[in-house]
Amino acid sequence: MSQFLKKVVLYLIISALFFALLFTYPLYTYSQQESTDKLFLSAKSAILVEAHTGQILFEKNSNLTCFPASTTKVLTALVAISYEHNLNKIFKVSSKATMIEPGSSSYYLNPGETISFQDLLYAMLLISANDAANVIAENIAGNIPAFVEKMNQYAKSIGAENSHFVNPNGLHSPQHYTTAYDLSLIARQAYQNEILRKIFSTVEYRITTASMHKKPEWQIIYNINKLLRKNSKYYYPYATGIKTGYTAQAKRCLIASAKKDNIELIAVILSSEDAFSDAIKLFNYGFNNFKRVKLFxxxxxxxxxxxxxxxxxxxxxxxxxxxxxxxxxxxxxxxxxxxxxxxxxxxxxxxxxxxxxxxxxxxxxxxxxxxxxxxxYESYEMQTSKKILQNVKKDLIKGTKLVIEILAVVVLCVFLFTIITIIRFKRKKMKLKLRSTKTIDFTTLQKRKLK
CATH class of the missing domain: 2.60.410 (Peptidoglycan synthesis regulatory factor (PBP3), Domain 2)
Known part of the structure; x- marks a missing residue:
């Protein structure tokens, strides 16, 4: 082979390697210095926040009212676990709890079946089982409306003022709505809970306590969050959970969390055509453009x-x-x-x-x-001169009280002495009168005898 041909072949190999590297680079990247104006999202509403403080890094119509679909279940789990701490507690499935919209996500629980609280949480959060959400609600609060009331109370208590929920599963209702900002508040609360954070990040789980689901193929469930699945084109290596959602009216919804180095982020995407892509864009924007700094x-x-x-x-x-x-x-x-x-x-x-x-x-x-x-930074008391003055004032007040008490005793003694003196004087006077009367009578009698 001539020297010229060798150079041509080498050039072709280098070119091929260059293009191979170019096109195998991760699908979703984000220019580090690109502004948020160029961050195109298909979602109608979205927000990106720091997971612990809630610092807002990006928002798009974050206070727009939207339908949350199954992202509702994050609040359901949060409320349930705040009331019931025993994950091994066995819950019973009612016939009403299994009455869900045909074709919607379900674990296909049967009336009368028993299953642990923990297994229900995994079924609800990993495969978005609507029947599991209903069973949790009924067993925690006695009935679904009572549980929903707790959901709304909890949401208001953390500042989610523009939300209203009518069921624990997120199935569509015109009166079941929220905002991306409100969901970020709910997600941050759930993110602080170690049990829920572990469930959110779980890719595969085995349900063992469902009394009527004993076949192996019924027991293994997989997380439908594609950001966590390595075989998915949406796999994101920094993703750590949280929850997907979809209804025809709500479109694609997603609450997602991710951690890279010392930065932890939560993204909320509502009413999107491609929620996973939107989440990846937001995370890349956050990780590439922000750094953790000391304010104080x-x-x-x-x-x-x-x-x-x-x-x-x-x-x-x-x-x-x-x-x-x-x-x-x-x-x-x-x-x-x-x-x-x-x-x-x-x-x-x-x-x-x-x-x-x-x-x-x-x-x-x-x-x-x-x-x-x-x-x-330090302790401080009044200066000595001022303290002395205050002590003198206190002593004077105490002294005045003592003088008043002594005077009161003296006055009382004088009063008693006066009373006693008067009584004695009167008694003495009475005695003198009696003596005088007896003498006159005796003399009179003597005179009468002489006559």
Whole structure:
């Protein structure tokens, strides 16, 4: 082979390798410095938040009212596990619980069947079993309406003000709605629960307690979240769960979580044509454009408050632990973070070290994401001269009370003495009268005898 042909072959091999690498690179990538304006999503509504603080990294119509479909089951699980802590507790299946929309997701439980709470949670969250959601609701609250009331109460208690739920499974109803922002609040609460976080991330699970599902093919279930499935084109190596959803009216819905290095994110996608693609785009945007930075360091003094006007004494306030936020590396302004430091009013002396004297409030796009207590850096009591003056005042007050008490006793004694004296005087006077009367009578009698 000539030298020229060798060069041609080598060129072709290098070109082939280049194109092979180019087209086998992960399907979903995101330019690190691309702005959010170019982040095209098929979802009508979406939000990307930091999993622990709720800091908003991206949003698209996040307060738009949408149907949540089976993402509802995240709230169902959260409410259920807050009332029942025994995962091994056996629940009974009623005939009403099995009455679900034909063709909808189900584990095909039978009336009268028994199954553990844990197995029901896995069936509900991995394969989106609507009958499992109903069984959980009935066994926790006695009936489905009572459980739904607890769902709505819980949602309101965590700030999900624009949501209303009418069932525990997410099957369509015009009165069953939420927003991406509200679902992010619910998802963050569920993400903090270790049991639920473990279920969300499980790819394969064996149900063992269902009394009428003893065949092996009935026992193994697989998570339908394609971000977790390695054989799926949507597989995302940083994904950690949470829940899918679909109805004809709601379209594709998804709550997803992912972790890369020291950043944990939650994405909510509603009314989408391709929810998994939308989630991957959001995660790539978050991981590629944000880094974790310290907003405040450990033991950092954040401000001071006047606690003694007379002596013009100011007390430093500090944070005991560091505060971290996510900052947009390429466009810090897009992080849209603000904070305020509010000291408590009318602080009473003495103040001891590490007493809470205020709070730091951190906001993301106007939403409160973190509240951190501000502690006193040192102890402080009034100065000696002032303390002496106060003690003198206290002594004077005590002395005055004592004088009043003594005077009261003296007055009482004088009063009693006066009363006793008067009584004695009257008695003496009476005796004198009696003696005088007897003498006159005796003399008279003597005179009468002489006559």
């Amino acid at each position: 360091s450990e033991h950092q003094i954040v401000g001071k408050v006047l606690i003694d006007k007379t002596n013009q004494k100011w007390l430093d306030g500090y944070l005991k632990t560091p505060v971290y936020v996510l900052q947009n590396v390429y466009s810090p302004a897009e992080s849209d973070l603000t904070y305020t430091i509010d000291f408590l009013k009318d602080l009473k002396l003495p103040i001891y070290k590490d007493t809470v004297i205020g709070n730091v409030y951190v906001y993301s796009r106007g939403y409160l994401i973190s509240s951190i207590p501000v502690l006193s």
